[in-house]
Amino acid sequence: MNIVLTGGSGFIGSHLSKELLKDSENKLIVVDNLLTGNLDNIQNLLDHENATFIQHDVQDHIEINEKVDYVFHLASAASPVAYTENPVNTLKAGSLGTINTLGLARKHNAEYFLASTSEVYGDPLITPQNEEYWGNVNPNGERSMYDEAKRFAEAATATYARSYNIKAKIIRIFNTYGPNMQLNDGRVVTNLIVQALNDEDLTIYGDGSQTRSFSYVSDTVAGILAMMKSDHYEVFNIGNPYEMTVKELAETILKLTSSKSKIIYKPLPNDDPQQRRPDITKAKEKLNWEPKIDLETGLNTTIDWIKQELSK
Numbered sequence: 278m279n280i281v282l283t284g285g286s287g288f289i290g291s292h293l294s295k296e297l298l299k300d301s302e303n304k305l306i307v308v309d310n311l312l313t314g315n316l317d318n319i320q321n322l323l324d325h326e327n328a329t330f331i332q333h334d335v336q337d338h339i340e341i342n343e344k345v346d347y348v349f350h351l352a353s354a355a356s357p358v359a360y361t362e363n364p365v366n367t368l369k370a371g372s373l374g375t376i377n378t379l380g381l382a383r384k385h386n387a388e389y390f391l392a393s394t395s396e397v398y399g400d401p402l403i404t405p406q407n408e409e410y411w412g413n414v415n416p417n418g419e420r421s422m423y424d425e426a427k428r429f430a431e432a433a434t435a436t437y438a439r440s441y442n443i444k445a446k447i448i449r450i451f452n453t454y455g456p457n458m459q460l461n462d463g464r465v466v467t468n469l470i471v472q473a474l475n476d477e478d479l480t481i482y483g484d485g486s487q488t489r490s491f492s493y494v495s496d497t498v499a500g501i502l503a504m505m506k507s508d509h510y511e512v513f514n515i516g517n518p519y520e521m522t523v524k525e526l527a528e529t530i531l532k533l534t535s536s537k538s539k540i541i542y543k544p545l546p547n548d549d550p551q552q553r554r555p556d557i558t559k560a561k562e563k564l565n566w567e568p569k570i571d572l573e574t575g576l577n578t579t580i581d582w583i584k585q586e587l588s589k
């Protein structure tokens with residue numbers, strides 16, 4: 278299978294590309310502008326005979342001259358720090374980038390995968406969130422370059438699928454963590470671990486009562502691969518339904534790192550959701566997938582990786 282993967286040098290993309298290359302029948306073409314990605318994440322791929330790396334921005338037309346069977350569109354800044362620093366590129370990766378990658382799938386009659394996000398639910402009014410929920414999103418708020426671009430991306434995917442008979446699947450990814458995340462991009466898991474390991478105060482935004490559900494990256498990638506194998510051309514939530522408050526997360530990290538750091542509180546950013554928890558009933562029933570890695574196991578692996586990174 279010839280697979281085009283945009284965003285393949287980023288956090289999730291680097292793990293997905295490694296899994297895809299385990300099958301010697303697969304040929305992988307990674308398209309990435311290195312905005313938030315890193316070639317260190319994909320050293321295995323750069324040396325691999327079945328892989329090609331193309332440095333390219335998905336907001337510009339994408340031409341691939343060989344046969345393409347699958348297109349995975351993951352390219353987008355994904356953390357609040359990254360999309361706030363790159364607002365227009367984020368808006369275009371979700372909008373023009375989705376149209377360009379859908380055009381590529383159309384031209385090659387390829388199957389299409391959109392990496393959408395739990396952010397399409399905004400600050401949800403129901404919990405847990407299932408795929409039928411339409412969300413509660415500020416259309417022009419400070420996160421809109423990301424969450425509204427992803428909502429547009431879903432609309433574009435559904436429209437191309439209906440209009441041009443493209444076989445398309447939409448993956449609503451919930452908070453995912455693990456090795457290869459950027460250490461300075463402000464995501465809560467890396468932020469708190471880096472602070473704990475450096476004996477700095479752990480920063481919680483708000484009073485810490487907001488909840489999140491964290492999926493270890495191997496579980497998220499297994500969910501994406503289960504979608505790839507299935508013939509359900511639909512929207513699936515992929516995440517871990519185990520919900521905890523941000524304060525509980527900080528306390529768990531203090532325990533696992535044996536850190537003496539204190540927790541301090543800062544004002545909550547605008548439009549920060551109060552709760553996030555996926556309803557994964559549909560993925561369990563139709564994909565036979567559910568997460569396997571518990572929080573402490575995933576955090577311990579991530580802490581070990583961050584220790585290595587900090588010592589470099």
Ligand SMILES: NC(=O)c1ccc[n+]([C@@H]2O[C@H](COP(=O)([O-])OP(=O)(O)OC[C@H]3O[C@@H](n4cnc5c(N)ncnc54)[C@H](O)[C@@H]3O)[C@@H](O)[C@H]2O)c1
Pocket residue numbers: 283284285286287288289290308309310311312313314315333334335336350351352353354355356359366369370374392393394395449450451452453454458459
């Ligand atoms: N990590 C999560 O918790 C999470 C949650 C929900 C959705 N997602 C989605 O999954 C995808 C991957 O997220 P991630 O956490 O790996 O983020 P990441 O920032 O680590 O990876 C994104 C990759 O896309 C590349 N990229 C960004 N803009 C681009 C552009 N205009 N053209 C080409 N390449 C571009 C970056 O260089 C990077 O390699 C994103 O689409 C994100 O919205 C992630």
